Amino acid sequence: MGSFLPSTAAERAGLYAALGLSGPADLYADVPASVRVGGALELPAPMSELEVRRTLEALSGQNTRFSTILRGAGAYDHYIPAAVGRIAAKEEFVTAYTPYQAEISQGILQSIFEFQTMICELTGMDAANASVYDGASAAAEALAMCRDRKRTRAVISGAAHPDVIATIRTYCFGSGMELAVAPVRDGVTDLTGLLDETTACVYVQHPNFYGQLEDCSELAGAAHGAGAKLILGVNPATLGVLRAPADYGADIAVGEGQPLGLPLAWGGPYLGFMAATAPLMRKLPGRIVGETVDAQGKRAFVLTMQAREQHIRREKASSNVCSNEALCALTASIYLSLLGPEGLRQVGEQSCAKAHYLAGALCALPGVSLRFPGPFFHEFVTELPRAPQVLAALEAKGILGGLPVEGGLLWCVTEKCSRSELDEAVAIVKEVLG
Amino acid sequence: MGSFLPSTAAERAGLYAALGLSGPADLYADVPASVRVGGALELPAPMSELEVRRTLEALSGQNTRFSTILRGAGAYDHYIPAAVGRIAAKEEFVTAYTPYQAEISQGILQSIFEFQTMICELTGMDAANASVYDGASAAAEALAMCRDRKRTRAVISGAAHPDVIATIRTYCFGSGMELAVAPVRDGVTDLTGLLDETTACVYVQHPNFYGQLEDCSELAGAAHGAGAKLILGVNPATLGVLRAPADYGADIAVGEGQPLGLPLAWGGPYLGFMAATAPLMRKLPGRIVGETVDAQGKRAFVLTMQAREQHIRREKASSNVCSNEALCALTASIYLSLLGPEGLRQVGEQSCAKAHYLAGALCALPGVSLRFPGPFFHEFVTELPRAPQVLAALEAKGILGGLPVEGGLLWCVTEKCSRSELDEAVAIVKEVLG
Amino acid sequence: MELIFERSRPGRGSDLLPPPDVPASPLPEAHRRAAAPRLPEVAESEVSRHYQAMARHAFGVCDGFYPLGSCTMKYNPKLGEDLAALPGFTGIHPLQPEHTARGCRSVLDRAGAYLCQITGMDEMTFQPAAGAHGEFTGLLLIKAYHVHRGDTGRTVILVPDSAHGTNPASAAMAGFTVRSIPSTAEGLVDLEALRAACGADTAGLMLTNPNTVGLFERDILAMTEIVHAAGGLVYYDGANLNAIMGVARPGDMGFDVCHLNLHKTFATPHGGGGPGSGAVGCKALLAPYLPGSALGGGGGAQSIGQVRAFHANFLVVVRALAYLLTLGNTGVRQAAEGAVLNANYLKHRLEAAGYSSAYPGLCMHEFVLTLEQLKKQTGVSALDLAKAMLDQGMHPPTMYFPLIVHEALMFEPTETETPETLDRAAQALEALLKTARENPQALHAAPVTTVIGRPDETAAARRPVVRYGFEEG
Amino acid sequence: MELIFERSRPGRGSDLLPPPDVPASPLPEAHRRAAAPRLPEVAESEVSRHYQAMARHAFGVCDGFYPLGSCTMKYNPKLGEDLAALPGFTGIHPLQPEHTARGCRSVLDRAGAYLCQITGMDEMTFQPAAGAHGEFTGLLLIKAYHVHRGDTGRTVILVPDSAHGTNPASAAMAGFTVRSIPSTAEGLVDLEALRAACGADTAGLMLTNPNTVGLFERDILAMTEIVHAAGGLVYYDGANLNAIMGVARPGDMGFDVCHLNLHKTFATPHGGGGPGSGAVGCKALLAPYLPGSALGGGGGAQSIGQVRAFHANFLVVVRALAYLLTLGNTGVRQAAEGAVLNANYLKHRLEAAGYSSAYPGLCMHEFVLTLEQLKKQTGVSALDLAKAMLDQGMHPPTMYFPLIVHEALMFEPTETETPETLDRAAQALEALLKTARENPQALHAAPVTTVIGRPDETAAARRPVVRYGFEEG
Incomplete structure (x- = not known):
């Protein structure tokens, strides 16, 4: 009881007395008798802290923690420096609300401003928001940014993450925006014949769901040629080495920020980021922090x-987003501060190199080959016989193998895997394929 | 490199230049050439954070974590509320030094003042210090407090913790204080014939190493009758229910604070506490925080x-203690604040009750009996056949059984153990004893 | 305070990763980045000091009273943080095989069962990441319901004029037209206006109960019946559930779907703006439309699809489950009663101190003051008073909301505040009222103890500077 | 700030433990406590706010420059905190069977091997909990050595007059008589005085090198030879090892035994005064006397016994090992060089700004200013200057130590500070020097930005109030 109500029963009795009330029932006089809950709810009896800890620890123990994770597909197992978690856990950051009162929230506001700047630097864009829910909802929100009276149609790549495609579909079910999904040819997006004067935007993921590098410059040309915007969905962990979305010609860049220091955590909380060129700045949804001065001219x-x-525009607002993923954005800022440009380059290069090492080793095995011919970053699809048996054998050794997708397994390698871990995985696969 | 030297090589070159030096070698001109280290030390090559983490995680993985711990003997497995670790981890607390600069250290100083007060409340004493290294060194320091020109001899209980006895011996080897160890009869201290006019003090542990309750009032009478001081070594986790040392007539109370929210941690860091009656206050070693006012009269x-x-008295100081266990004392303060008198009472009563439950269940097994006849708190010694096999069988099920001591096994139970854990342990013992 | 970019020095950094142990794999030139992103180059020691400085200039529930109305800034038990950091939760990939993630699934299942109990709903999804996201999801369920029944003419969502801005915004995102329902002078929904607004185009009504002025809509059964009778469904905005959980259930009042803000009602931390979790519960009639995940599973043939990737803001749900288990079958109600009691006590103290409530009588978990008269008399606005509270070490209440109250200050003390904190706040506010009357200029000048004075928000919005300009650095 | 006891209210608390699941076992009346200890009765929310307020009124390395001489306030890598929190370390009972605690043993073994390398010693014990504890332990090794050889007349420990106070205090605790050796005007040990002080009663010499004025005792080989020739042993106080680790080894200089402050040199946090770890290393001739633990094992037949229970301040050693692995074979020396470079740079800047060094020329990891002249000219003391630094957001250097320098301020910037931090400190100190000359009163009045002004220490010591008086509460 004490854990959730600091006041004692005697103190509460005192408050009731001060109010001239006889007890809790008096507070709820306006609640119709017919809907008042009679007895206790069908929940367990209250638990002490020790019991709650035991219960949740037992649940966490029912999960399998893989010591080597060769699966990505939207959630990436990068190394998280110790300082990330320790700094992000500061109670002031954890228990503050949205920084409406700027005078006592400069620390929160400045850290968001820094986050926006980092996202702009990674993407090459002019403006970024303070975050949205995740990469999928960021993509869906980006489509809405591009819609206008004449352009009501979006074309999205079929090589995008299936959850992102599904999320976009759902948002469009809401908004009524028309949607066309571009087919995948040889593992990359084919826009042929899909763009017209009603096309508001094109959404492409890069590297795409299959790990393939898209020809973004050409896609940008095609979109712009039709008067449409190009939205690129990117993995920020690649942006220490891959071209910035703006440099490919993208108008909006969005993505999932989880690779920037957030744990896998069975899918959340993650971090949606959104950045845009200057003309689109005021179309960005969600919180945005800006620099100004106080009366003394202080920054x-x-x-x-x-x-x-x-909260100002109500139904005319650009979005309904208010709560976002602020603490995750702070976490990403700390991560990026610790890694710096050099660290992020290493993450990108090592992930890419190790994925290619694994791909090479797997494809040296009988019956294994790459599904797609194009260049990839740190994910790739193999055609591989006996995939269920391979995955089971890997699992038995604490290795999470590639994700089953149509036509094969989608593997991912990050900088965190050592060569010996990869060699061990390959040896297991070899034995199964034997 | 960056992790331990923030400056870059180029920046350091700039500093050398500003000093008119050509490089590191110039700094060490005074070091005789014959003792300069030639090459690299025989240490591993520098490791990245990820490698260091892997290395230490692997070491921690070589230890066995017991899910049930039925062993105490100076280190106790109590429940540590979540808030304890989270609050004590605040960076300001962790990275501050001794609060010499009071104006920027009021938070540290006040928390120590609060710790001193809590220790005084637990022990019934008038003054406490800011902590010393651990319970054993606290006992040894307490003996030194009592010594004067005429009284140069200490009598200590043979039923004290063996490590404490050994530590006292070592300190006395240094100081030249004479030492007599009182024999143990029926599990408790027998002072008969040991006290005289040269006796400075008597040290008794209560509950003693075997878990037995000593007749402290009688011991106090005996000590005081001979003009000696009584030092009681106490377990603070018992002091929610056991009489305060001052109420038994003790002049000094010392003990190991580990049970107050500190993890087992293979023995350290722990927390020595020391408290005394007013006449002995200025003999306490170590840091002590006092209340005063500033120029504006502010507390x-x-x-x-x-x-x-x-640092003032040099060789005439009452002790050489300066660094202490401040962060552990803070941890204990947080723990005691969270538990309060009611929580500490529960800890004491449940530990005591569960130990008696286990003792009863074990002694119902054939061939098992209590070694000592007197009342005990939450530790007890059983005579038990096939002890090595019993311990091995328990270990196989993740249970750390009692500690082998002369004549049996020394068991301990805390509030953290559930009845079902105890029943399981008893069932295993029963099976071994067949 | 320096920006992290201003602390940057070329070549600084930390050694985080081992050197590569496989051959490099160069990227095609067309994809290789020309210039590195200008991320800060700083050592860990500088990162530590930087964010420590940021923390010193932030204010959390840990720092003091935070009666921000409509945000339910209750204390967040530390246990939740420990549990959300368990490696058996943090290290689980969202696309692990189901048999290797049973613990995670159980967390959602158990939390879902308990929240269904509390809300009187039949099913619960944890996919939405925040309250507004939950609103959007819930409205899409309503939309799908009508569409699947071929009832496509239902395009209007009714929203009281006192509603949170997210309600109309969410309705718009879901493709609905919004029709506003006026409040009575008493602060309740105008029943006749509601009746008049209902019709064949009614998709549904969104309602917060207690509403945003802190009053329980006592005609709630009539209201839900009116909407149902018109063929619409009723959406419960759970923002204010903290007042009535365990006392009355939205499902029993006739609501068909609701969202819950786990980061408000269920004591998970706000994190400076997020992450939250906007769990959505619904009656069986809407269950077929609940979202799933293309890769993560769930979602039937009639599902609306999904509103984010994967399963949930999972670690937020872990904390909420810990809180639910702590409250247990009796604590849920006790927490609600405590919240309502604290709000009434503070309201009572402030009225006694001379403040005017927008609505008299008992309130639920929050209440609204109006400083309209004070402003007329002294020139001191709700903003001035809020800023003066900053100098007293308190977070101000919500300002200028709801819109139907002039010079509104909306207080929500929550049940996790002690009586003495409420007393101290009341005393401080009484003193400020005195100052307002004697020396209004002092309040116009507030705050004076903070690291900055009042910022120029107009300038910020007119010529937005939303990223660091390295040229000037 | 309220004391936690002032926040207490009868009956408050938290639900931490399940109800008992076994029968109660009442204590004998003679042992039952009559009145409960007056621990605070507070809810977790209040505990959180209380310690948050405490933290807001504390100053750590995380908050800014902390050049406290002789304390080596270097940055503590966060990794160490993570590793010291691993359940595979924190959950291990000190008396677990050895085969179930091999990882813990390996931590000590590996750290010991590396520290032997760094010090040139043959064996290392981690039993001492702090530097002074290590001194005491090391001196007992010397004592045991002489005693076991029957050389019982060796009762004198020589200590330079510049030494840390712990040196003579530890010698006294170990039963030795202390003989002080004067320093030369240059700040070094007077070699002739040392020679004269040595004799048949010499048990040993304790020495810090570099010494407390920050100078390397360049005649160290002669000094250790003099003592050895007289039959004494030489003790190395490792307080200043940070200056020379990887550059020169105490063992190679003729030292027989040393202690190390892991919480200084090896980057484990100071914790507001502890816990530290005072590992003691020795040459083979002293190894038989090393301590063990009665229950925990170790310690041979000739062992001095033990100086604390169990094995070590283990979690401190975990952090130190992590740091040692990070530095590796090349980083140890680089860290030392960085420390010496930073000290010299700051010294140079401060001399250029008009401050007087107690000793000219290059220093090691720290240096001492003397404000003797400034005080004569302006009345501004070392204390005044230190207090004025508080208003600049810096921790002051060590004041009035070593005792042989008047109006001493002892700076130790450490290698983990950036050049710009040193530059900023130098600029701030230059400005304070100007103020001292133009407006000395301003410095007498400092600090003015802190939560309290200068406290009345005399009153505190005269009538000590060392615990809360509940009567007044």
Whole structure:
């Protein structure tokens, strides 16, 4: 009881007395008798802290922790430096609300401003928001940014992450935006014949779901040629070495920020980021922090451009987003500060190199080959016989193998895997294929 | 490299240049050439954070974590509330030094003042210090407090913790204080014939190493009758229910604070506490925080009575203690704040009750009996056949059984063990004993 | 305070990774980045000091009273943080085989069962990442329901004029037209206006109960019946559930679907703006439309699809489950009663101190003051008073909401505050009222103890600077 | 700030433990406590806020420059905190069977081997819990050595007059008489005085090298030879090892025994005063006397016994091992060089700004200013300057130590500070020097930005109040 109500029963009795009330029932006089809950709810009896800990620890123990993870597909097992978690756990960051009161929230506001800047640097864009829910909802929100009265149709790549495609579909079911999914040819997006004067935007993921590098410059040309915007969905962990979305010609860049220091955590909380070129800045949904000055001319940071937002604009708002993933954005900022450009380059290069090492070793095995011919980054699909047996054998050794996708297994390698771990995995696969 | 030297090689070159030096070698001109280290030390090559983490995680993985711990003997497995570790981990607490600069250290100083007060409340004493290294060194330091020109001899209980006895011996080897160890009869201390006019003090542990409750009032009477002081070594986790040392008539109370929220951690860091009656206050070693005011009359806390200490008194200091276990003392304060008198009472009563439950269940097995006849708290010794096999069988099920001591096994139970864990342990013992 | 970019020095950094142990695999030139992103180059020691400085200039529930109305800034038990950090949760890949993630699934299942109990709903999804996301999801369920029945003319969502801005915004995102329902002078939904607004185009009504002025809509059964009778469904905005959980259940009041803000009602931390979790519960009639995940599973043939990737803001649900187990069958109600009691006590103290409530009588978990008269008399606005509270070490209440109250200040003390904290807040606010009358200028000048004074928000919005300009650095 | 006891209210608390599941076992009346200890009765939420307030009024390395001489306030890598929190370390009972605690033993073994390499010693014990504890232990090894050889007349420990106070205090605790050796005007041990002090009663010499004024005792080989020739042993106080690790080894200089402050040199945090770890290394001739644990094992027949229970401040050693592995064979020396470079740079800047060094020329990892002249000219003391630094957001250097320098301020910037931090500190100190000359009163009044002004220490010591008085509460 004490854990959730600091006041004692005697103290509460005192408060009731001060109010001239006889007890809790008096508080709820307006609640119709017919809907009042009679007895206790069908929940377990209250537990002490020790019991709750035991219960949740037991649940966590029912999961299998893989010591080597060769699966990505939207969630990536990168190394998280110790300082990331320790700094992000500061109670002031964890228990603050949205920084509406700028005077006592400069630390939160400045860290968001820094996050926005880092996202702009990674993507080459002019403006970024303070985060949205995740990469999939970021993509869906980006489509809405591009819609106008004349352009009501979006074309999205069929090589995007299936969850992202499904999320976009759902948002479009809401908004009524028309949607066309571009086919995948040889593992990459084929826009042929899909663009017209009603096309508001094209969404392409790069590297795509299959790990393949898309020809983004050409896609940008095609989109712009039709008067449409190009939205690129990117993996920020690749952006220490891959071209920035803006340099390919993208108008909006979005993505899933989980690779930037967030744990896998069975899928969340993750971090959606959104960045855009200057002309689209005021179309960005969600919180945005801006720099200004106080009356003494001192640099100050505030939530800005709130006229876009739902608490001002209500049904005319650009989005309904208000709560976002602020603490995850802070986490990503700390991660990027610790890694710096050199560290992020290493993450990218090592992930790419190790994925190619694994791909090479797997494809040296009988019956194993790459499904797609193009260049890839740190994910790739193999055609491989006896995939269920291979995965089971890997699992038995604590290795999470590639994700079954149509036509094969989608593997992923990050910098965290050592060569010996990869060699061990290959040896297991070899034995199964034997 | 970056992890331990923030400056870059180029920056350091700039500093050397500003000093008119050509490089590191110039800094060490005074070091005789014959003792300069030639090449690299025989250490491994520098490791990245990921490698260091892997190395230490692998070492931690070589240890066995017991899910049920029925062993105490100076280190106790109590429940540690989540808030303890989270609060004590605050970076300001972790990375501060001794609070010499009171104006920027009020938080540290006040928390020590609070710790001192809590220790005084638990022990019934008038003054406590800011902590010493551990319970054993606290006992040894307490003996030194009692010595004067005429009284140079200490009598200590043979039923004290063997490590404490050994530590006292070693300190006395240093100081030249004479030492007599009182024999143990029926599991408790027998002072008969050991006290005289040269006896400075008597040290007794309560509950003693075998878990037995000593007749402290009688021991106090005996000590005081001979003009000696009584030092009680106590387990603070018992003091929610056991009489305070001062109430038994003790002059000094010391003990090991580990049960107050510190993890087992293979023996350290732990927390020595020391408290005394008013006449002995200025004989306490180590840091002590006192209350005062600043120039505006505002309440303030400072390190006080520093004239006792080695940085002022040098060889005439009451002790050489300066670094202590401040963060552990803070941890204990947080623990005691969370538990309060009611929580500490529960810890004591449940530990005591569960130990008696286990003792009863074990002694119902054939060939098992209590070694000592007197009342005990939460530790007890059983005479038990086939002890090595019993311990091995328990270990195989993740249970750490009692500690082998002369004549049996020394068991301990805390509030953390559930009845079903105890029943399981008893069933295993039963099976071995057949 | 320096920006992290201003701390950057070329070549600084940390050794985090071992050197590569496989051959390099160069990228095609067309994809190789020309210039490295200008991320800060700083050592770990500098990162530590930087964020420590940031933390010193932040204010959390850990720092003091935080009665921000409508945000339920309750204390977040530390246990939740420990449990959400368990490696058996943090290290689980969202696409692991189901048999290797049973513990995670159980967390959702158990939390879902308990929340269904509390809300009176039949099914619960944890996919939405925040309250507004939950609203959007819930409205899509309503939309799917009508569409699947061929009832495509239902395009209007009714929203009271006192509603949170997210309600109309979510309705718009879901493709609905929004029709506003006026409040009565008493602060309740105008029943006649609701009746008049209902019709063949009614898709549904969104309602917070207690509503945003902190009053329980006592005609709630009539309201849900009116909407149902018109063929619409009723959506419960769970923002204010903290007032009534364990006391009354939205499902029993006639609501068909609801969202819960786990980061409010269920004591998971707000994190400076997120992550939250906007669990959505619904009655059986809407269950077929619940979302799933293309790769993560779930979602039937009639599912609306999904609103984010994978399963949930999972670690938030872990914390909420820990809190639910702590409360247990009796604590849920006790927490609600405590919240309502604290709000009434503070309201009572502030009225006694001379403040005007927008609505008299008992409130639920929050209440609204109006400073309209004070402003007329002294020139001191709700904003001035809020800023003066900053100098007292308190977080101000929500300002200028709901929109139907002029110079509104909306207080929500929550049940995790002690009586003495409420007393101290009341005393401080009484003193500020005195100052407002005697020396209004002092309040116009507030705050004076903070690291910055009032910022120029107009300038910020007019010429937005939303990223660091390295040229100037 | 309220004391935690002032936050207490009868009956408050938290539900931490399940109810008992076994029958109660009442204590004998003679042992039953009559009145409960007056521990605070507070909810977790209040505990959280209380310690948050405490933290806001503390200053750590995380908060800024901390050049506290002789304390080596280097940055503590966060990795060490993570590793020291591993359940495979924290959950291990000190008396578990050895085969179930091999990982713990390996931590000590590996750290010991590396530290032997760094010090040139043959064996290492981690039993001592802090530097002074290590001194005491090391001196007992010397004592045991002489005693076991029957050389019982060796009762004198020689200690330079510049030594840390712990040196003479530890010698006294070990039963030795202390003989002080004067320093030369240059700040080094007077070789002739040392020679004169040595004799048949010499048990040993304790020495810090570099010494406390930050100078390397360049005649060290002669010094250790003099003592050895007289039949004494030489003790190395490792407080200043950070200056020379990887550059020169105490063992190679003729030292027989040493202690190391892992919480200084090896980057484990100071914790507001502890826990530290005072590992002691020795040459083979002293190894038979090393301590063990009665229950925990170790210690031979000639062992001095033990100086604390169990094995070590183990989690501190875990952090130190992590740091040692990070530095590796080349980093140890680089860290030392960085420390010496930073000290010299700051010294150079401060001399250029007009401050007087107690000793000219190059220093090691720390240096001492003397404000003697400034005080004569302006009345501004070392204390005044230190207090004025508080208002600049810096921790002051060590004041009034070593005792042989008047108005001493002892700076140790450590290698983990950046050049710009040193530059900023130098600029701030330059400005303070200007203020001292133009407006000395301003410095007498410092600090003015802190939560309290200068406390009355005399009153505190005269009538000590060392615990809360509940009567007044």
